Amino acid sequence: MEIAWHKIIGHTRAIARLRTLLREGRLPHALLFSGPEGVGKLRVARALAASLLCLGEGELPCGRCASCRALRAEDGAHPDFLELHPEGKAVQTIRIDAIRQMQTTAARRPTLSRRRVVIIDDAQCMNEAAENGLLKTLEEPSGAVTFILVTSAKTALLDTIISRCMTVGFGMLPEAQLAAALEARGISAQDAARLASLSDGSFSRALALEADDGLMLRDDALAFLRERACFTPARVFERGAAMGEWPRERLSEWFLCFHTLLRDLLVLYGNGASPLLYHKDLRQALAALLSEYSEQRVFALVALTEEAQHRLLSNVNTRLLVEGFFLRCMEQ
Numbered sequence: 001m002e003i004a005w006h007k008i009i010g011h012t013r014a015i016a017r018l019r020t021l022l023r024e025g026r027l028p029h030a031l032l033f034s035g036p037e038g039v040g041k042l043r044v045a046r047a048l049a050a051s052l053l054c055l056g057e058g059e060l061p062c063g064r065c066a067s068c069r070a071l072r073a074e075d076g077a078h079p080d081f082l083e084l085h086p087e088g089k090a091v092q093t094i095r096i097d098a099i100r101q102m103q104t105t106a107a108r109r110p111t112l113s114r115r116r117v118v119i120i121d122d123a124q125c126m127n128e129a130a131e132n133g134l135l136k137t138l139e140e141p142s143g144a145v146t147f148i149l150v151t152s153a154k155t156a157l158l159d160t161i162i163s164r165c166m167t168v169g170f171g172m173l174p175e176a177q178l179a180a181a182l183e184a185r186g187i188s189a190q191d192a193a194r195l196a197s198l199s200d201g202s203f204s205r206a207l208a209l210e211a212d213d214g215l216m217l218r219d220d221a222l223a224f225l226r227e228r229a230c231f232t233p234a235r236v237f238e239r240g241a242a243m244g245e246w247p248r249e250r251l252s253e254w255f256l257c258f259h260t261l262l263r264d265l266l267v268l269y270g271n272g273a274s275p276l277l278y279h280k281d282l283r284q285a286l287a288a289l290l291s292e293y294s295e296q297r298v299f300a301l302v303a304l305t306e307e308a309q310h311r312l313l314s315n316v317n318t319r320l321l322v323e324g325f326f327l328r329c330m331e332q
């Protein structure tokens with residue numbers, strides 16, 4: 001796994017604070033990394049873990065010692081490092097068994113490094129039993145273990161857990177930083193800027209959008225806004241047949257794009273809560289649509305979109321859902 005600090009995008013203040021505490025030996029035994037999804041909290045947790053486990057000197061992690069090598073290996077297997085993730089398909093949970101197993105390992109003396117580090121990713125997925133189990137360990141800290149809980153939903157955790165950890169807050173990544181990081185991955189400057197503006201400051205969301213042709217979906221949603229007035233039932237069924245074949249996630253992404261385009265139309269009407277456009281690069285294209293889209297019509301379409309998004313969560317036939325959605329949009 002990746003352990004180098006310099007490979008992390010953004011979060012300079014949080015990282016500086018952690019590294020200072022580390023250098024001064026004041027890092028508490030339990031930390032809670034809290035912030036939006038996909039901004040790199042786990043990456044920071046891993047770099048910190050590697051620094052705590054490193055056997056080298058100077059700037060940690062050194063990247064060369066036996067501990068660093070073990071962590072950097074493909075499987076990331078290190079005898080004193082443990083990373084827990086939620087399990088399960090429908091509902092993702094971290095169960096008490098996983099916590100107990102972790103506790104057994106964590107209670108042993110470290111074998112390679114001077115301490116053990118346990119990362120609990122998506123800590124909000126712990127069920128109550130698991131949380132109470134973990135609480136016992138946090139209440140009776142052993143000197144040789146550091147816990148790093150990572151969460152995008154801090155309020156879902158027990159207050160007693162939160163109060164035993166030092167919280168480190170993570171914000172969204174600034175758009176420019178995100179765009180630069182995307183460009184560094186070989187994405188064109190234009191696409192990088194568009195992806196960055198669409199991904200709510202989340203690097204993983206930007207990558208997912210790129211992988212899922214998120215820009216293509218957005219263009220497609222915009223095309224529908226433009227064509228809606230001259231849509232025919234034949235066109236509806238053609239679209240329904242095509243989009244009915246899409247995986248639900250992709251369909252959900254399309255509705256999300258459509259929703260944000262509508263939201264931007266409302267912003268242009270001066271109705272949005274935020275004066276900022278979600279699709280800044282489409283300002284002109286959206287402004288050109290205002291003559292066709294009255295506020296009332298946009299509100300009606302927003303309601304239809306939200307209903308479709310909601311129904312998509314159930315076991316609905318997606319082709320029928322899409323067809324019904326387009327037909328009702330035409331009526332507006």
Ligand SMILES: [Zn+2]
Pocket residue numbers: 053054055056061062063064065066067068069
């Ligand atoms: Zn090292």
